[in-house]
Each structure stands twice: as structure tokens, then as C-alpha cells.
Amino acid sequence: MSKTSIGEDWCQSHLADQRLYQLLEKVDGDLVQEARDQGCRHCQGKLYRSDYARKPRGGPLWEVRFSLCCGREGCRRRNTPPSVRFLGRRVYAGLIVVLVSAMRHGLKPERVRRLRQALGIDRRTLERWRQWWLGRFVESAFWRDARARFLPPLAPPTMPLSLCLSFAVHERPRLVDLLRFLAPITTPSAWSALAG
Numbered sequence: 001m002s003k004t005s006i007g008e009d010w011c012q013s014h015l016a017d018q019r020l021y022q023l024l025e026k027v028d029g030d031l032v033q034e035a036r037d038q039g040c041r042h043c044q045g046k047l048y049r050s051d052y053a054r055k056p057r058g059g060p061l062w063e064v065r066f067s068l069c070c071g072r073e074g075c076r077r078r079n080t081p082p083s084v085r086f087l088g089r090r091v092y093a094g095l096i097v098v099l100v101s102a103m104r105h106g107l108k109p110e111r112v113r114r115l116r117q118a119l120g121i122d123r124r125t126l127e128r129w130r131q132w133w134l135g136r137f138v139e140s141a142f143w144r145d146a147r148a149r150f151l152p153p154l155a156p157p158t159m160p161l162s163l164c165l166s167f168a169v170h171e172r173p174r175l176v177d178l179l180r181f182l183a184p185i186t187t188p189s190a191w192s193a194l195a196g
């Protein structure tokens with residue numbers, strides 16, 4: 001199988017890649033630091049670390065989502081930065097939502113079923129993800145702004161497979177790049193416009 005086409009192998013090797021998980025956690029550490037340096041997005045107040053428990057299903061043993069709280073009296077609001085690990089409120093890790101949704105467009109149904117069952121994802125969940133990529137995601141302001149940078153243009157009907165192939169995610173650093181690209185939509189405030 002060509003490396004630039006869809007492969008169950010690269011999906012599974014990413015899902016078993018502990019170094020990938022460590023790298024993503026480190027990138028999230030950088031993202032929370034960047035957000036902290038910028039100050040509270042409501043009042044510019046000083047931010048303090050205030051992580052919260054979040055254990056994604058289907059692989060990585062992450063336990064907390066990195067987050068911040070404003071220290072200014074009268075604000076004290078939570079500022080949760082973008083993440084390359086958590087995709088909004090999805091209960092599965094972001095890389096699983098991306099990779100397994102992509103597989104659905106590229107592999108025979110029997111192989112998708114095996115992959116899905118190995119990760120404990122029920123059929124309805126995968127169908128919901130599919131509808132989300134083809135609906136809310138491709139119609140979002142985020143994607144309308146971002147899509148122009150892809151040449152040739154990506155075909156919406158095969159999202160997110162077309163996105164994965166464009167980023168060449170069979171290579172670990174390229175998968176991290178794709179998750180970084182998606183990071184702006186992972187904050188609670190951005191996610192509320194994209195949920196579904």
C-alpha cells in the first residue's frame with residue numbers, strides 16, 4: 001500500500017506510538033504557556049494554572065486537560081487554551097476522532113469495524129463523527145477561512161481523509177501539524193459553535 005494512500009497500518013502505528021502521545025502532551029504544554037503569556041482573554045488579567053481532570057477514551061493515558069484561570073478579582077474566569085490532544089468535548093482523543101473518521105473513507109467496512117471495535121467506538125458514534133466532519137466542520141467559519149490554503153482544494157465529501165492525505169499524516173510530525181492546525185477549534189468557546 002502506498003504511503004500517500006489510506007492505510008490501516010499507519011493508523012494503528014500512530015495509535016500505538018507512545019512517543020507521539022508524549023509529544024502531543026508537550027505541545028499542549030507549550031500551548032498553555034503561550035495562552036498564559038497572553039493573559040486573560042476577558043480582562044487581560046494574570047492567569048494561573050488550573051488544569052482539570054479529563055481522561056480521553058481509546059488509547060492515550062492522559063489525565064488532565066491543561067487550563068488556566070484568571071486571578072483578577074471580579075473576573076476569575078477560566079481560560080482553556082487550544083489543544084492537540086482533546087477535540088472540544090469529544091470523549092475520544094482528537095487523534096482518534098481524526099484518524100478513525102478518515103479510515104472510514106478509505107478502508108473496507110469490515111476493517112473499519114475491527115478498528116472501531118478494538119477502540120470501543122460504537123457505530124453510532126462513528127456515524128456522528130462522520131456527519132460532523134461533513135456538516136458542521138466543513139461549514140464552519142474556521143474551515144471557510146482555512147480551506148484556501150490547500151491546493152489543490154480538498155474534497156469536502158471525503159473529510160477528514162482528504163485533510164489527512166494533504167498533511168501526509170503517516171509521518172508522526174505531520175500528524176502533529178494536522179492536530180496543531182485543528183487546535184483553534186478545540187477550546188470550549190470555539191467548540192460551542194461547532195458542537196454536534
Ligand SMILES: [Zn+2]
Pocket residue numbers: 040041042043044045070071072075076077
Ligand atoms: Zn480575567
